[in-house]
Amino acid sequence: MFKKKRWLTSLALGLGLAFMAYRAYAGDPTGAETLKKDAGAPVDYVWVLVCAFLVFFMQAGFAFVESGFCRAKNAVNLMMKNLMDFVMGSLAFWAVGYALMMGNDWHGILGTTGWFLHGDAYDVHTYLIWMFEVVFAATAATIVSGGVAERIKFPVYLFYSILVSLVIYPIYGHWVWGGGWLSKLPFGIGAVDFAGSGVVHAIGGTIALVGAMMLGPRIGKYDEKGNVKPILGHSMTMAALGVFILWFGWFGFNPGSTLSAHELRISVIAVNTNLAAAAAALSALIFMKLKHGKWDLGMTLNGVLAGLVAITAPCAWVEAWAAVVIGLIAGILVCLGVIMLDKLHIDDPVGAFPVHGLNGLWGVISVGLFADGTYGNYTTAAPHVIGLFYGGGLGQLIAQLISAVVCFVWAFVCGWITFSIAKGLFNGIRVSPEEELEGVDIIEHGTPAYPDFQLVKH
Amino acid sequence: MFKKKRWLTSLALGLGLAFMAYRAYAGDPTGAETLKKDAGAPVDYVWVLVCAFLVFFMQAGFAFVESGFCRAKNAVNLMMKNLMDFVMGSLAFWAVGYALMMGNDWHGILGTTGWFLHGDAYDVHTYLIWMFEVVFAATAATIVSGGVAERIKFPVYLFYSILVSLVIYPIYGHWVWGGGWLSKLPFGIGAVDFAGSGVVHAIGGTIALVGAMMLGPRIGKYDEKGNVKPILGHSMTMAALGVFILWFGWFGFNPGSTLSAHELRISVIAVNTNLAAAAAALSALIFMKLKHGKWDLGMTLNGVLAGLVAITAPCAWVEAWAAVVIGLIAGILVCLGVIMLDKLHIDDPVGAFPVHGLNGLWGVISVGLFADGTYGNYTTAAPHVIGLFYGGGLGQLIAQLISAVVCFVWAFVCGWITFSIAKGLFNGIRVSPEEELEGVDIIEHGTPAYPDFQLVKH
């Protein structure tokens, strides 16, 4: 370990940051030591960073999908939310979240080191992993915004998105990825989730469900007779761009999760990711065509995302045909989910739960079915993950089922508590009916999204 | 070769996929063996994958260029097409196309192995190459959609885009890239096309031409006196974003085609790509300014694409000044092409043929002129490619001319056959005049693209 001691006179003029009189770096902040020990590090760093950048870009994708599927009068608000959840997420994950999730394990429940990336955590490798993890944490928060769109108060949004990145996501994340108890279940090789169908998507999607339930439907979504009256989004091209960006970003999300370019399995992961998305788009397209006689762009776009979410857990453990099958099922599932929510009068404007929640859970479970026994736990080395269809028996499937149930319950309960607290703190979580009718853009943010275009909301 | 035998009980419950009772992997699905044999593999994998992701993102670019240059009433349809050709292309290329193109050569005509990426093809390297090739295949299909925009029936679109990825593209691709007969012509070092000016762009552009001819012009494009009445696109900012995305993606398209980061020539390729695009934009801008007195954004954007298409074949074999010259010519060519099509009353709404067809062919031919003899066939090793201007004589030029002619004829004939079959199968390939006037979005897809904005088409 590179060690360096130095007396620093930390003046911190005017900033009130005079706390660092003595510094010792137990980490390797320059990277010189790390490189010496592992000459292959540069390509891994490049891989992980580039993938992290791609995942970051998914924020734009989410912003565009959600905003496109909602009305112009709330477009500023949705941009603001998708920006600010990443902002709050970055800061919260820097201060606390990362330490809880990836710090040294404490009884299988949470991590305890790396606060503020300070001290020993000032190390090129720690910073690298943080960079990759932070974009995942923010994704979980971002997913929620779709389900609560067009009616949640902005401060409530800030509040819960901090909580997601600070606590809710990191703790379940620790259980699966940080060496926590789920990863040590005595079934299969323990619960696994390659890139986060559960950790990221099902967590986010389930909280979105809770949010949508607690807020109630948007004014006008269901008429007195209980009929669905769809509220059309304001820009299908924006939504489509969002999906293209997400698909693009997902190539960082899944293959990047090896955290190493020396795992050549990355090519298989990329192909599986692509095929599942394609297959799900196709099955959603056909399902809607058969049901309504139209080539439904909105649901086909949701289909793509459903396929991507579903393949996220199994991407490294299955082969191409399985990715196609997982995707085909995902495409149907998302359609059924959207229809089901409408039946239940739960108004989820962009399909956050059917896409991320339902398919996140399906992805987690699918590992227990399709894992083909050629790949291990982020390594080519044994033990390999084998599912039911490849002769692995029920072990892995049971681990996956437990993990899925825990994931849903954890997110649901945490979500419920979070929004309940918010209700008290912010005097209700929903904007007034007047504000909802006029749109939150002008009232909360002072600016309509498209002032040049005459535009009447109804 | 990594070999592994294992008895698998493939239950495939409910999926009807019970065909795999015994599995032997002749390939290397984990990548462990591949890494052992080639310690430099990780950086190549990273390079090829990242470039493939960039090329994937070009789908969004095409969607936006085409949609921006067309009317709002067809914007949903164009998004759907640009999405679905990638979806169908992925699945078709997975099942059949890849095997035809890159499988073991059969008499120089087609490939014959790797169907469904199954069996021996379950191998990290095969998956890697598939990932890179599939985004190229889909690009060829996508190009067509611009030429047939705003009037083709959606099922016809699905039909031909499957055929392109299934057969038309892979077979010509095999002739040039898969070890087929064109690559073995006894002139120069055989026909070459570094990243696909011909294989991808001229194929796509020529089929677009056939489509535009067989569909006939959009209602109102040419008046009774034969005058052109331009039909303005609905969003120049979308079109511009599309071009920026395409330029960005092209940095994956061309440099990535080395399929190896150990070919440091990638830097030269990137620079050439950039300079040709810039030069073509400039010559198109000036050409239109001189002709019409306006700084024409639409044609300047087309100029960028023309330069990118033209440099795609020669990018690895020329130096900077040649890239500039190739680009300058491309920028003029695309303007002349657009004007020529209008003279012939062939209505190509986004200039698919002038951009991809004409300049694809120009790119293929330019190799025979400007190749400077410093680089070989995807390798620094000899034989190097030398063109006429660098003392290489006529050999390479002849190979390139043959390849260009074959490319055009193959695409034209295949396109004609495809659309003719479609005419029979789908009871005509064009939507009804009512649908065309109202826009296909609402009738085929059920949703206008921008429901919030009062919008009248005329």
Next chain:
Amino acid sequence: MFKKKRWLTSLALGLGLAFMAYRAYAGDPTGAETLKKDAGAPVDYVWVLVCAFLVFFMQAGFAFVESGFCRAKNAVNLMMKNLMDFVMGSLAFWAVGYALMMGNDWHGILGTTGWFLHGDAYDVHTYLIWMFEVVFAATAATIVSGGVAERIKFPVYLFYSILVSLVIYPIYGHWVWGGGWLSKLPFGIGAVDFAGSGVVHAIGGTIALVGAMMLGPRIGKYDEKGNVKPILGHSMTMAALGVFILWFGWFGFNPGSTLSAHELRISVIAVNTNLAAAAAALSALIFMKLKHGKWDLGMTLNGVLAGLVAITAPCAWVEAWAAVVIGLIAGILVCLGVIMLDKLHIDDPVGAFPVHGLNGLWGVISVGLFADGTYGNYTTAAPHVIGLFYGGGLGQLIAQLISAVVCFVWAFVCGWITFSIAKGLFNGIRVSPEEELEGVDIIEHGTPAYPDFQLVKH
């Protein structure tokens, strides 16, 4: 060095390029020699190229931020400008700019080799560096377009954007990055600027200020009583997308500036970049909320950019908490800057100076305060950069202050001269009031941006 002599008969038929009868490559155009000498080169090439591609994509980000913050009637014009400055910049930097900046140093004032990337410069490494530098040069020019938006004549724009890439940017760039005199100041280790807060952003931002001052405010921006009457941009979603793209691209801008993946410090740089952006967004958000009671999206987006600009110089030399502090200050600075310009009746439509100018200078200076002495001059080796707060004394701070002053003065004076010359050459630099009222799109470019949408400017 790879050497190769060959008689080439350069026919250059019809192109008038018959000047190359004899060619000798002192460089290594194939890359074979370079690879032989440095087996680690591939990963560095991949890193630098991918980062350069990301930085290229920032052009789309600038185009969208600027266009979104301006009115629809000038959207075509803004797309054109953001395209053409990259086009002109690429060609100018190819011909002259690169040589001036990175060529062999002449008396610490300018570089003198590498014109047209010709001769010895035909070398994989030179091309690599050119590719990375050209996207920086074009960024400097692009920044200006925001400040002069909606009223500058298009030919004037072309004129100055050539000059920026040809002379103004390269010369200051040479002083800091090309081994020029600022880098050799006898304070600290000489003036440093990791990725160009000063070289790129303060230069661009300051010229934007000059442009905005010399053009005068847009009609209607300040009323007779001197009140500010904000002119709303036409699309906040476009502006937001632009910012997401810029943030994404900045991950190439800053970490890529190591020019080597073997500097594992890239992970620290990426994290700092991210945290500064997040912190600045937050402080801008809160500042505006306290001042006006609204969650102001426009200024929050500017806050993100301010944070990114500010961290650009210090990104490699500080740790996470310092990045957060630098960002928090940047977010406040940009708000104060926007308000100050309005007080002075300088109309900078997108905040180019507060974002890039002010925060560029702040970034340069911040190095002298926060540099923590763990990293050297693009290398892990000593001498390391140490600022005031880490016991480095005033040396580095003085170097940074000198560099900041020189930067501002150089850009201001050059900008003033450039626009003054333009005034004479083009008979004034501003469009006529009629054109300004109608919008420059139709008059200069022949096409409105959104012809399908009924749209009235006022």
Next chain:
Amino acid sequence: MKKVEAVIKPFKLDEVKEALVEVGVYGMTITEVRGFGRQKGHTEVYRGAEYTVDFLPKVKIEVVVPEELAGKVVEVISRAARTGKIGDGKIFILPVEEAMRIRTGETGKDAL
């Protein structure tokens, strides 16, 4: 015949339409407009500077009806569009001399 022109709050459009259909109006034409009136625009903020929104989004409904229906139509619209808050809008009655259905060439009341 009379033309009844009503400027209403946009979100009331559906209710007004349904009320009109109930009293036997078969056709109407609507336009997106902006209104200036006693309902003062708010002060908003854009990039740190304040501005006033004078013109608020409204919807204009035009219905041409036979003379005898005009009173009923006014009543129905005013009932359906009323929220009681400022800015509810106005209704105007204008004389119409003739009407024609383009499709058939019918004129007068038959055209409506």
Next chain:
Amino acid sequence: MKKVEAVIKPFKLDEVKEALVEVGVYGMTITEVRGFGRQKGHTEVYRGAEYTVDFLPKVKIEVVVPEELAGKVVEVISRAARTGKIGDGKIFILPVEEAMRIRTGETGKDAL
């Protein structure tokens, strides 16, 4: 003077305009509107749920003409705009009391 107001199908605008110019109309004003009428909206689908489009896009043409030209204008519009299918639209004639050209201050017929 009379104001002729016609609500027509959008794609007929060019034909109507040309027909009007031929009979000596020098000016007109058009507005994008949405029409509700006998031409029923279709049922469409958005993200898996059905909805009805009640208001269809139409274009409103307003032409102020001297009294004697009104009949001719109505005839010309109705001919050019007719497709014979439901939804072709309506023409209304309204009285106008005065007209002024802003540029010159001319009034009456001279202003048209």
Next chain:
Amino acid sequence: MKKVEAVIKPFKLDEVKEALVEVGVYGMTITEVRGFGRQKGHTEVYRGAEYTVDFLPKVKIEVVVPEELAGKVVEVISRAARTGKIGDGKIFILPVEEAMRIRTGETGKDAL
């Protein structure tokens, strides 16, 4: 009561509005329209082909005022909207038979 309808150049809107407010007009409704007139459209270019823009963007202002104010309103608008260049627009006066304020049900002049 009279309805004064003015079609003006869009950038004149603010001036006209302020002038109207000064003479005591409390409300108005504006619509984005396109005008065809003596001010000929320009020839433009799109992707290398020329086209003519016939319809130019204009703003229509509608103000309903008591009979006695109509003349004043016309005068005020024409003064504020005039640039002297072709295309300044027109003002028309139409009769209005009744007006109602939806919020209160007031009618006649009180409704304005």
